[in-house]
Amino acid sequence: MKSVFDNALKSYGYGSNAKFLQCSNNIKIEGKDNPVLKKFEVKQIFINEEALLDKNGQPLNPNRKFKCAIDSYIADGGQGFTTLQQAEKTDILQNNQPLKINEVLLDAIKNAPRQYKPNSEYPSFQLIEL
DSSP states (O other): OHHHHHHHHTTBTTTBOOSSOOOOTTEEEEEEEETTTTEEEEEEEEETTEEOBOTTSOBSSTTOOOOOOOOHHHHTTGGGOGGGGGSOOOOOEETTEEOOHHHHHHHHHHHHHHHSOTTOOOOOOEEEEO
């Protein structure tokens, strides 16, 4: 998980946005900008307020697995997400047919204005610079 966020945020603050869309209000990332290396260093990841890393940035439970929905390009290592190439993958099925995550995400973005009241916040992740 840390390597995924490290890659996604490596150019944060250096003329680039994070490399993928996050839509979860239960994820918080703490880290520090490193101007020498020109990258954002992830120090801690919280999911539902639970810390996932020790003080050295290593997983507290290296055998723990997480499920997420991502498109096949990212899952196959695109945009530098090579760590995901080894991840276990499962198709999302609807009526016994695989769904393309790109279509699911596009439909969710199109439908978001109907699901959220005007002036309300969309779910997002929280990035805290230490």
